[in-house]
Amino acid sequence: MANFSQHLFYGMTTSAVCSLLGYFQFGLTPVQSGTAMILGSVASLGPDVDHSEGVPAKILFETIGILCPIIGISHIPGNYTKNFALEHWILYFFFGYMFIRVFLYAIFDKLTVHRGIFHSIPAAFLSGQFIFYLFGHLPWKQRLVMGSIVFIGYCSHLVTDEIYSVDWQGRKIKMSFGTAVDFGNFKEFSTWVVYSLISILGYLIYRDLVV
16 A cells, blocks of 8 residues: 555645646646645545544545635625624634534544545545535536546546555565455445435535526
């Protein structure tokens, strides 16, 4: 298996190439292209997010803990935040970060096993699907390109693991070969959660595009 540095290098390289293609060929703006590269690079660490002691899990949950409260501002109903002072924003961001980084991370750690459903094609699809839905303010073609870059970035991790499962010098295939790319173990609860989320997001995207 590839290590953290290798996954990050290949993930960033793949995402950078795809983002440049998105800019030159598929209509992304420079800002959207840069955002897609960052998201694709972060997604390339996704398959190891279920490793409780691993660096990817800490990086991803810390990133989500920062981004989600920012994204959540635009979804707060009405003029609730109109009269927010500095102390209100400090509490909002602090508790938002702690809720995700500590509470949700602890639940996630209990419900998942290393190299489980998050080390699979459905999880990669879910990540791309989530980005497509998240950027609902963009035209659907740009959303599709950004979601695809995240999907490819996620898959770069799986492909890299498969490549490093082959001993090229000794011309031997390691025992781990073929385990990095799969569709989940349906005996695990987390697998059903991921497939359920795919279905829910699929419905929300369909309703968003139709309406």
